[in-house]
Amino acid sequence: MSQQPSIANSPRLWSAKTGSAWAEITPNSDVSATRQKLISDILLSPNLVVLCGLGSCLYLKTADGTRLAATMADLWAEVRKDSDFDSVLTRVHFPNGEENIERFLSQCQLAVALSSDPIVKAFIERAETAIVSRCRFVTPDLPLERHEIFLRKAARRSTRLPRMRLFTTNYDLAFESAASRTGFIVVDGFSHSSPSAFDGVTFNYDFVRRDDEREGPEYIPNVFHLYKIHGSVDWELQGDRILRSDIPLRPLIIYPRNSKFESSYNPPFLEMMSRLQLALRQPNTGLMIIGCGFNDDHITQPILAALRSNVALKAIVVSPKLGEEVLQNTSLNTISQLIRNGDERLALLETSFEDLVLCMPDLVAVTEEEEHRRRVSEVRHK
Secondary structure, eight states: OOOOOOOOSSOEEEEGGGOSSOEEOOTTSHHHHHHHHHHHHHHTSSEEEEEEOGGGTTTOBOTTSOBOSOOHHHHHHHHTTSTTHHHHHHHTTOOTTOOOHHHHHHHHHHHHHHHOOHHHHHHHHHHHHHHHHHHOOOOTTOOOHHHHHHHHHHTOOOTTSOOEEEEEOOOSOHHHHHHHHHTOEEEOSBOSSSSOBBOGGGGGOOOEEOOTTSSSOEEOSSEEEEEETTEEEEEEEETTEEEEOSSOSSEEEOOSSTTHHHHTTSTTHHHHHHHHHHHHTSSSEEEEEESOOSOOHHHHHHHHHHHHHOTTEEEEEEETTHHHHHHHOHHHHHHHHHHHTTOTTEEEEESOHHHHHHHSOOOSOOOHHHHHHHHHHHHHTO
């Protein structure tokens, strides 16, 4: 892999327009203007696709500054608290000193499949419960300011354009809660009946306003599609139906394991992956990838394939440690090589999600209805 500079303290941009290396972004500079132009071009794309990973939630903290969203290292520390942890390490012959939660749980799963070890089986159940618990951090009083700003800037599009498609690998309910607080309507594949059941065909539905004064229906603004690629803490499998539940007994999610690739092609995850692949192959598509580690082949491979085959696809990758990740990750290095070779469709932006949303332009004016909802909300929370 080619060697690039390591991470800088200031936001940095790497695109064909800035040359063959990282360029630091300073206020009112040419690089800053280039960044704004690149982001605007993505947001104004006829087909806007956003992929968000863990990095979009790392700014969320408790009052004492404790990070709420769990990294893989955090999950390892969580399962390590289990009283049988050391015993299970020995039983599944996991390498001493290695701290990889995905590989460890995969080895546990294999051990159960081969020997039906009851201790390992019980440990897996407790580990999965601990993982879910760490992902249930969104509460009614949790500030989600950056998520709300992001939706106002990215999902508030002209109703003449297709709705923004937001894909996320996160299990949490941050985007759903932010949408509720800002008056956005989420199309997430679930019916509006009770109980709310998953049916992929609902992604083809839309929301319109109809009254006697208009000759025909009018599309309602502030609607976006949400695809949870790895499932959600409020999904539950009951028989052959997937229902939304406040506190499901066992949430339907793809747990951190090496079998994520295979699991992603089972219902309902197959629906999400199919929609992602279709979205990436549409003409005039803008792709914004935020806070993703590019470690899941079932996600990175469709992205790379689309970048190679879809000339009308432009993309920007955003992460606070992108300089380091480019050196370590083959997929990101491939994107960097395309940029180095003059591919103006692509850009790498080294910054955090919370800083990204502040520099994103407001491309659609705020409506009076939105202002009214904001005023009412502020009065309600005082």
